[in-house]
Structures are given as structure tokens and as C-alpha cells.
Amino acid sequence: MLWGMPEAVAAPSPGVARDLGWTLGVVFRAYAKSATGVTADLPGGHRGHQVLTWAARETPMSQSGLAQQLGIDRTVMTYLVDDLERAGLVERRRAPADRRTWHVVATETGEQLLRRLDAQLAQAEAHVLAALPPHEQATFKELLQRLAAHANDRDPVGDACTVAEELTARPGDAC
């Protein structure tokens, strides 16, 4: 888990409450909390939802294809599909062209559940945005989409100066 910060957490100082990282984290966790609640009982949680979403597409995907797309380890994907299959939400079908691979396909039950989950997730989204009037909601989403589109464009901030070096650096040193 990354950046777990359960429940309400107070800002270390008034200034921090205006930091991008802090506010982004607060809003993201508020959404994640709602979304986690929606997918809580689904096998695999939010990851199960992602797999189910892909499994409901027309073109079938292999397990390794799913793993690569969703950034999940191949070995984890096995357990994930196992659980979803046991719940009757997806099926494994041998790929005709390559008998090594399984295609993961949503069952009718899985597709019905997916539609309901998506509707509930839309509610969670609306809940998070409810603090803004409609036209500002649209502005926020539009700006967020543009940020997301360029999020992976450049390399992250250079780590030329590590903490280890910082610990021995003097105040005047450039970092």
C-alpha cells in the first residue's frame, strides 16, 4: 500500500493544508474510501473490478495481457481470476490459436454486476464533487484530465541530491 492515511487526518500545519500533495491526497482518499466500499465484497476488491471491466469487453484478453495492462503481477492475476471464476463472474476459455493461454470472459452475471458497480462508482464520484457547483465540477474535471494526460510525459523530479547526501550537506550547498 502506498500512502495509506486512514480516517480523518489533521494537517501538520496550516500551510500544509494548501499543499498540492496534501489536498490531492485528501480528495483521492475520500474517493478511494467510497470506491473501496462499493467493491469491498467483490473478489479482489477494486482490482477485481478492473479485471471484470476488461473481461466485459468484446475482444477477449489473456491473463498475461490483463496483468500487463493493469500493472498487476502475473502470479497475482492467477489468484484474482481464480476468485472471480469461483464467484461465477468470469470464465476461462482456452484460446483457439494458442493453447497455452486462457481468455478471461465476463459471464452474464458478471456483466450485470459490472453495470451496477459502475453506477455506484458514478455516485461515489458525484459525492466527491458535490462540494462544487456544476460548472466548476466540469472545470475541475477538465483540468484534471489535462494533468492526467501529461502525467507521464516527463521524468520525475531529479533525485540528484539524496537524503543521505543531505544529511552531510551544509546550508549553503546547492541541491
Added chain:
Amino acid sequence: MLWGMPEAVAAPSPGVARDLGWTLGVVFRAYAKSATGVTADLPGGHRGHQVLTWAARETPMSQSGLAQQLGIDRTVMTYLVDDLERAGLVERRRAPADRRTWHVVATETGEQLLRRLDAQLAQAEAHVLAALPPHEQATFKELLQRLAAHANDRDPVGDACTVAEELTARPGDAC
């Protein structure tokens, strides 16, 4: 770890790329990746940074107070302060009023490092926002702050209809 989704991940469908949850996650992870790099070598990572931030305040905090404020378990806080103390960034001082509690106070070294880390985190912030022109950056941050301020106002989306119930529900049922 919550919502781990390493590296670049493709959206399950074109529509999803416009979902709030998806875009929020992409931008948050982009920032988290930069921020994690900044605090990578700090004992305790980003949590160590949070503790250090509180420890640098004027009014000293007890370990249990820190744990409660930051949503960290008491037992984890012990290890965290141990590591920060070993690195010479904070000190434990017996509280005069209550000899059971330790006050966690940043050392001069800790305060210097904190100032540098905060400067680097500001760079990470600027990096994430770089896709937008200045006046839209200000708009985004303002809207985000208003969302964050109301993030914990109401209860999360009702989970009156759990997945377990969904699995047995018929298409017409209200959820």
C-alpha cells in the same frame, strides 16, 4: 498499500480515461512517485517526513498524539521515532508533566533537512502542475482545496446494497 497501480497503466476503455477516479489516481500517483523519490532515503519514507514536520513545530507532541494525528498505529510510531532518532533527526524528551510520555522534537539537523525536503517537494508539485499554464494552475489548486475542505463533511456513499446482495439480485431490483 492502497490502490497500488505501478508504472503506466492503460485505461480499460476510452470512457474510463475520463472518469474522476481514474484521472485522480493517475495524477495522485504521478505526484506520489515524485514525492516518494524525495523521501526515499529518509527513515520511514513519507511518514518519516510527516513526523518530522510535526516534530519541528513549536508545541511538542507525544508519540501517541502524533500517531493519532497522522493515523498511524501506536506500535508503528515507536519504530518510526526509533529510526528518526537513530538518524539524528529527532530527539525524545521526557514530558515534565507526565513521565510516561515522550515528546518528539526535531534536532537542528532535522530542521535543516526538513527545509530541504519541503523545497524538493515543492518542485515535485510544480512538476505535476507543469502541464497547465499558471492561471489554470491556480484555478485547479483552488478548486482542489475546496473539495478537500469538504471531503469529510458527509458520510460516504451508502452501501445499502452490498456485492453479496448484488450477486443474487435480479435486474429490476432497486439498489
Added chain:
DNA sequence: TATTGTTATACTCTATAACTATA
């Protein structure tokens, strides 16, 4: 008795590596 802090233990999640069956 309740609380602060510490320690030890167990549990969950994930990653690594070895194995099979196909290609």
C-alpha cells in the same frame, strides 16, 4: 484501573523463483 510506550507474534499482501504445458 487506565494510559504511554515497548516488544513479540501473527496475518496480509506482494514479489521471487521453480515447475508444467505448450509453442
Added chain:
DNA sequence: TATAGTTATAGAGTATAACAATA
């Protein structure tokens, strides 16, 4: 030989419970 999938093992991170010192 290389790849898809499976399984087993080990590791990190976290939570649970018991303990000592103090209130």
C-alpha cells in the same frame, strides 16, 4: 529455447496482544 500459467516460498508492512512503567 521461449512463453502462459500455476504453485510454493520468502519478504515487507501492518495489525493484535501482552507487558512494564506511570498516572
